[in-house]
Amino acid sequence: MASKKSNQEEQRAGAEIVHGTKECHDHSLKLLTELGFPKGALPLNDIEECGLVEATGFVWMKQKAPYEHFFKATNTLVRYDIEVTAYVEKGKMKKMSGVKSKQFLMWVPIVEMSIEDVAPDKIYFKTPMGIGKSFPITAFMDDEEKQKYLEKVNA
Helix, strand or coil, X not given: CHHHHHHHHHHHCCCEEEECHHHHHHHHHHHHHHHCCCHHHXXXXXXXXXXXXXXXXXXXXXXXXXXXXXXXXXXXXXXXXXXXXXXXXXXXXXXXXXXXXXXXXXXXXXXXXXXXXXXXXXXXXXXXXXXXXXXXXXXXXXXXXXXXXXXXXHC
Protein backbone atom coordinates (compact mmCIF):
# COMPACT_ATOMS: atom_id res chain seq x y z
CA MET A 1 0.00 0.00 0.00
CA ALA A 2 2.92 2.34 0.67
CA SER A 3 4.07 2.16 -2.96
CA LYS A 4 0.57 3.07 -4.18
CA LYS A 5 0.55 6.06 -1.85
CA SER A 6 3.98 7.28 -2.99
CA ASN A 7 3.01 6.80 -6.66
CA GLN A 8 -0.11 8.87 -6.01
CA GLU A 9 1.99 11.54 -4.29
CA GLU A 10 4.38 11.59 -7.28
CA GLN A 11 1.51 11.98 -9.76
CA ARG A 12 0.06 14.89 -7.76
CA ALA A 13 3.30 16.74 -6.99
CA GLY A 14 3.03 20.43 -7.86
CA ALA A 15 -0.75 20.28 -8.31
CA GLU A 16 -3.17 23.16 -8.10
CA ILE A 17 -5.83 21.72 -5.77
CA VAL A 18 -9.33 23.09 -5.30
CA HIS A 19 -11.72 22.14 -2.47
CA GLY A 20 -15.44 22.69 -2.02
CA THR A 21 -18.45 21.62 -4.07
CA LYS A 22 -19.10 24.91 -5.88
CA GLU A 23 -15.41 25.71 -6.42
CA CYS A 24 -14.71 22.21 -7.81
CA HIS A 25 -17.81 22.29 -10.03
CA ASP A 26 -16.75 25.64 -11.49
CA HIS A 27 -13.13 24.45 -11.86
CA SER A 28 -14.18 21.24 -13.67
CA LEU A 29 -16.40 23.18 -16.12
CA LYS A 30 -13.56 25.63 -16.80
CA LEU A 31 -11.17 22.72 -17.44
CA LEU A 32 -13.60 20.99 -19.82
CA THR A 33 -14.06 24.25 -21.75
CA GLU A 34 -10.30 24.86 -21.97
CA LEU A 35 -9.80 21.33 -23.31
CA GLY A 36 -12.54 21.83 -25.92
CA PHE A 37 -15.12 19.49 -24.40
CA PRO A 38 -18.78 20.37 -23.81
CA LYS A 39 -19.79 21.01 -20.19
CA GLY A 40 -21.81 17.79 -19.98
CA ALA A 41 -18.96 15.47 -20.99
CA LEU A 42 -18.12 14.73 -17.32
CA PRO A 43 -21.29 15.31 -15.29
CA LEU A 44 -19.82 14.59 -11.88
CA ASN A 45 -21.89 15.08 -8.75
CA ASP A 46 -20.89 16.69 -5.43
CA ILE A 47 -17.18 17.05 -6.25
CA GLU A 48 -15.28 17.88 -3.07
CA GLU A 49 -11.70 17.98 -4.38
CA CYS A 50 -10.12 18.42 -7.78
CA GLY A 51 -6.57 18.93 -8.87
CA LEU A 52 -4.48 19.64 -11.92
CA VAL A 53 -0.75 19.13 -12.37
CA GLU A 54 -0.02 21.62 -15.15
CA ALA A 55 3.39 20.08 -15.98
CA THR A 56 2.06 16.57 -16.70
CA GLY A 57 -1.63 17.20 -17.43
CA PHE A 58 -2.70 14.86 -14.62
CA VAL A 59 -6.13 15.70 -13.21
CA TRP A 60 -8.34 14.16 -10.57
CA MET A 61 -11.80 14.81 -9.22
CA LYS A 62 -13.12 13.32 -5.99
CA GLN A 63 -16.84 13.06 -5.36
CA LYS A 64 -18.61 12.38 -2.07
CA ALA A 65 -20.01 9.12 -3.50
CA PRO A 66 -20.07 7.17 -6.78
CA TYR A 67 -22.54 8.62 -9.28
CA GLU A 68 -24.49 7.13 -12.18
CA HIS A 69 -25.65 9.40 -15.00
CA PHE A 70 -27.97 8.47 -17.86
CA PHE A 71 -27.25 10.32 -21.10
CA LYS A 72 -30.65 10.49 -22.82
CA ALA A 73 -29.25 11.59 -26.18
CA THR A 74 -26.96 8.54 -26.40
CA ASN A 75 -29.13 6.12 -24.39
CA THR A 76 -26.09 5.32 -22.25
CA LEU A 77 -25.70 4.78 -18.50
CA VAL A 78 -22.29 5.85 -17.15
CA ARG A 79 -20.88 5.26 -13.66
CA TYR A 80 -18.35 7.63 -12.11
CA ASP A 81 -16.37 6.26 -9.14
CA ILE A 82 -15.58 8.39 -6.08
CA GLU A 83 -12.36 9.41 -7.84
CA VAL A 84 -11.99 10.04 -11.58
CA THR A 85 -8.49 10.62 -12.97
CA ALA A 86 -6.98 11.31 -16.39
CA TYR A 87 -4.10 12.88 -18.24
CA VAL A 88 -5.41 15.78 -20.30
CA GLU A 89 -4.39 17.80 -23.33
CA LYS A 90 -6.38 19.87 -25.79
CA GLY A 91 -9.22 17.69 -27.14
CA LYS A 92 -8.20 14.57 -25.22
CA MET A 93 -8.47 12.82 -21.85
CA LYS A 94 -6.37 9.67 -21.76
CA LYS A 95 -5.42 7.00 -19.21
CA MET A 96 -8.77 7.69 -17.57
CA SER A 97 -9.81 5.78 -14.48
CA GLY A 98 -13.05 5.74 -12.54
CA VAL A 99 -15.42 5.88 -15.54
CA LYS A 100 -17.48 2.91 -16.76
CA SER A 101 -20.25 2.61 -19.33
CA LYS A 102 -23.00 0.00 -19.18
CA GLN A 103 -22.89 -2.03 -22.40
CA PHE A 104 -24.88 -5.22 -22.91
CA LEU A 105 -25.42 -5.78 -19.15
CA MET A 106 -21.69 -5.28 -18.39
CA TRP A 107 -19.78 -2.31 -17.02
CA VAL A 108 -17.01 -1.43 -19.48
CA PRO A 109 -14.18 0.92 -18.42
CA ILE A 110 -13.68 4.07 -20.48
CA VAL A 111 -9.98 4.95 -20.73
CA GLU A 112 -10.01 7.73 -23.29
CA MET A 113 -12.28 10.52 -24.46
CA SER A 114 -11.31 12.67 -27.43
CA ILE A 115 -12.47 15.13 -30.04
CA GLU A 116 -10.59 14.81 -33.32
CA ASP A 117 -9.72 17.86 -35.42
CA VAL A 118 -10.96 16.06 -38.54
CA ALA A 119 -14.39 15.42 -36.95
CA PRO A 120 -14.96 18.07 -34.27
CA ASP A 121 -18.68 17.25 -34.28
CA LYS A 122 -18.14 13.92 -32.48
CA ILE A 123 -16.71 12.72 -29.17
CA TYR A 124 -14.87 9.38 -29.25
CA PHE A 125 -14.76 7.06 -26.23
CA LYS A 126 -12.30 4.15 -26.03
CA THR A 127 -12.12 1.05 -23.85
CA PRO A 128 -8.93 -0.70 -22.63
CA MET A 129 -9.35 -3.18 -25.52
CA GLY A 130 -9.03 -0.31 -28.01
CA ILE A 131 -12.66 -0.58 -29.07
CA GLY A 132 -14.31 2.77 -29.41
CA LYS A 133 -17.63 4.44 -29.97
CA SER A 134 -18.45 7.96 -31.06
CA PHE A 135 -21.42 10.19 -30.35
CA PRO A 136 -22.48 13.62 -31.61
CA ILE A 137 -20.84 16.35 -29.54
CA THR A 138 -24.24 18.00 -29.10
CA ALA A 139 -25.36 15.04 -26.94
CA PHE A 140 -23.12 16.37 -24.15
CA MET A 141 -23.89 20.09 -24.48
CA ASP A 142 -26.17 22.16 -22.31
CA ASP A 143 -28.84 24.24 -24.09
CA GLU A 144 -26.69 27.39 -24.26
CA GLU A 145 -23.68 25.52 -25.68
CA LYS A 146 -25.87 23.72 -28.21
CA GLN A 147 -27.43 26.97 -29.43
CA LYS A 148 -24.01 28.65 -29.89
CA TYR A 149 -22.62 25.55 -31.61
CA LEU A 150 -25.55 25.28 -34.03
CA GLU A 151 -25.37 29.00 -34.83
CA LYS A 152 -21.66 28.62 -35.63
CA VAL A 153 -22.17 25.49 -37.74
CA ASN A 154 -25.10 26.95 -39.67
CA ALA A 155 -23.42 30.34 -40.26
